[in-house]
Amino acid sequence: MSDEVPRGAPTPEQRAHEFAEAAATGTSEQGGIDRRSFIGFVTGLTGGLAAGGLAGIGIGHWLADQEDDVVIATPQPSDDVAIVTPPTEGADTLIFYPRVKVADLADLEEGTPIPFEYPLVGQRAQLVKLGKPAQYGLGADADIVAFSTICTHMGWPLDGTFDPATCVFGPCPGHFTTFDAAVGGQVTLGQATQRLPQIVLAIEGDAIYAEGVLGLIYGYRQNLLDGTPVEVQT
């Protein structure tokens, strides 16, 4: 499985983008918050604390191991924290959603999903260009989306079920639930008690990144807990 999962190392452009985002959200030196004090704040977090609530800041790959030490990947090395490149290497627990390259735009073929795992190993997902506009669709046609492919009914795999004609994932091989990839993973018909979690994407240049998850992935109490973070290929 791991061989099939495309992974990309963060590019200089990505790092620059992260830094720019951090600035925009007021969490960098440029944004007015003292960098050292911000890092100190994060260092004080515990691994299990409200990671979902802090996700989306977009500052980068905030990681904490189980001893509550925080590691951070930043454009600039610092003595305050350990720098990890690739960003998730060596971390046991995520407290922020990492930003992980999933594919290049050129890799996309309409209606053909590209599998990946995010944010933990085993959290299978698929990236697909639908060919019609979609909820939170990216790209020139607003049709590039990604979803968890673990059925939220009873956990059966949805890999291989994407139907390009109708833009649904499913019917699930377990109990036939179908999820509309153009409507944010809403259940079209079926028994799942959650939408299919949509992966939050960003496009920078030609690269497509995963940087968050909307909704809880099947099997988990929290998307960032109880597993091993995916690693970026070096």
Place this chain on the structure above:
Amino acid sequence: MTTDVQQSVPIPPPDAQVAYTACEFCPVACRYRVIRWPVGREGGPAAADNALGVDLPAGIGQWVSPNMHNVVTFDGRLVNVIVQPDPNTDVGNVGGDHSVRGGVLARKLYNPGTPTAERFTTPLLRVRDQLVPISWDAAVEIFARVSEHVLDTYDELAWGVKVYSYQYFENTYAISKLARGMIGTPNWAPHHGPAEGDDTPGLSDCGIDAFSSAYADDKEADVMLLVGTDPYETRTARYTQWMQSTPTVDVNPRKGFTSRLVEKMGGLHLQLWPGTDTALLNAIAREIIDKGWEDTEFIDSYTASRAELDAEGGWRRKMFGLTFDEYRTYLFSKPEFTPEGAAAITRVPADKIRAAAEMLAAPNSDGTRKKTSVRFEKGLYWSHNYENTAAIGSLGVLLGAAGRPGQSTSRLGGHQRGGLSGGSYPKDKSPHDYLGNKIEMDTDRWFVEGNTRFMWVIGTNWVGAMAATERLRERLEELTRRTGPQLTSSNTQDAISALTSRVDAGGTVLVHQELYPNATTEYADLVLPAAGWGEETTARMSAERRLYLYEKVADPPGEAMPDWKIAATIAQRMGFDGFDWPDTNAIFEEGGPASGGRKAYNELVILAQERGIRAHDLLKSYSDVTAAEGSYAEASGIQCPIQRDGDTIKGTERLHADLTFKSDSGKANFTLPDWDAVASRMDIIGPSGDEVYVLNGRVNELWNNVGDQLRMVYHIDRWPANFLEISDEDAARAGVESGDWVRLWSDRVIDQLGEEMSAEITVVAYVTDAVPPGVVYTYFNYPGQPANNLTSADTTLQPLNLRYNFKVGRGKLERIGPSEFKDAFLMSFAPRNLVGGTDA
């Protein structure tokens, strides 16, 4: 876009309390476990550190989704509650399978931070057109004194009750004990029809109990006939766990999910024209007889002779019962029942009719008989009630589908079985008869005629649920809001005075006892706040008659009370004895002797008394794995009728197992499936010109009057409005695309008095190949958009049994314009009948 994006779910610590119950909604009655612990604590991800007993991340069927969790109060304390499909159960929802209805049960429980904040929490009185809070004491006083005035001044026929038939034995027993036993009114009707009585009379007249089967029969059958239902959407876990693998002949005017899956798995879908079931079933029966494939051994031994039929005491069986020879003669006397004749009526190709007969009844290659079972539901029996149920019952008898493993004929059920009579229905007081035989009272016609002065509606949206509902609503408005005085004071005596004056002016006083407001509440003078599922300990059976205890898992909101307690309080205020029950167990025990037939549970009560324990506690040991000391085999419920077995009791897997049937002779028989009666009725109620058939029914995610689902964010997200399945052809004709508002209207709705009226609903188009041109399909009871606005309410068209032709409405289509759901990523309009493989 949805706001239902939840990023985490709390994990119960190992010492969390665990209770067991069954689902509130569909008749499968899936098993659920309820895990409860104080807010503020959590367990860990290792199995040893949580009450789920699993390592996280959870594997297949072991996950708790965020919608399975809620925060509620229990015994006044704030607690986390998880309502999870029991991953260990081996009955019903084996392995924790579940539908989306039961899967979000936790969100049904009252949490004022959710849309359940709309629950009624205190009695309300309509004063100056506002519902204002009053005390229980005042509410009960008003109820009792106005009721007494109506009963003293008029008679018990002027005092009516409209009540669910299924919301737990203890409630239905208490309510019927008051209304039928003490007051003795025949003005009593269940939630689903205008009159008390048998819903499947044709089947009953064959001698077969409508709930005789076991789920195991679905799987054990070699082949199944399935008529008028889409069980994937409506009895989900029974379908996915028990029925799905059985080769099936599916009869349905829609090509929904189940129909397409049946075809994919090698079965047949007979997509008949609406209302033609009797012709199709008769043609299949004729073809079976023509080929000599009937179950001769069963027919010879277990069906009645002409002399036995003539000796029957029941007038319907005596009138319509047939021997095999008479049935055969009828089928072969009419060209409509040849494959080609039926094809012209039903639009099912003659070859498919022949193929269906072969699949259902042709012998195996070694000459042995196939085990055939017959299953059906409202698409069949709520279009042409008597004839269709006679046709399917007779076909079941012909196939020998009765009383044997894999061979049974049954309804699938629309809800669980929770009706228990605390007083027999006084049919002798009914104003209606047919050919000199007393039949139950058409309470809607009686009301529309202005005869009902006091109406007590319990746990149902009367207005939306009945046919020609716009006339019912209009009359309700006239008789409550526009007749006699309206209240200007919430003083109890003022209220009693004004309401009795209204009664004497020819008006009606309406009491609505419910969880949530609905269309009926618009006209209520008095609202009584009820408690629901999980807020009281009660008992009820599944569609295979499996009796469970439903444990209380949360407090009712505010002053809300269980229905039994409301009825008992009113009865005591009216001076009736026998209503001083301390709890539901006392009612359950008292009701034991009244629980006859398929519901008989009195042997459990007797055994409990012998053991010196409460009957509910004994039932709990059959319903709750903790009470059964960890044995799932013992905690799988117990199938009624319950039988004595030495020093213990045992259940009954299926009825008619001794091949005796519900008739005076103990024999089964055929019953006249009179196609001419259907055909003449269709001339009156069917569409013509540019009208289409307006079919209605359920949809997977929604349940009954949607009172609960529209207070669950997850379900509102999927169905923010009622939908209209419409074919490409009809959509093109009306200029409609998916997401457009459509006005569905008719000026030929036949009302309760047999007069034509106009009515309409506005629905969101969902263009699909699931319906053929000329046929549309919509949800039957969506608030504000009730399909029953367009169904006929003239029960004189079905005089045998006073049932509505709910499933064959008619109307015209008119595009209004785009809805807010069109092209807005709010509502999926993808096909709902995708079965994989050939879809792509």
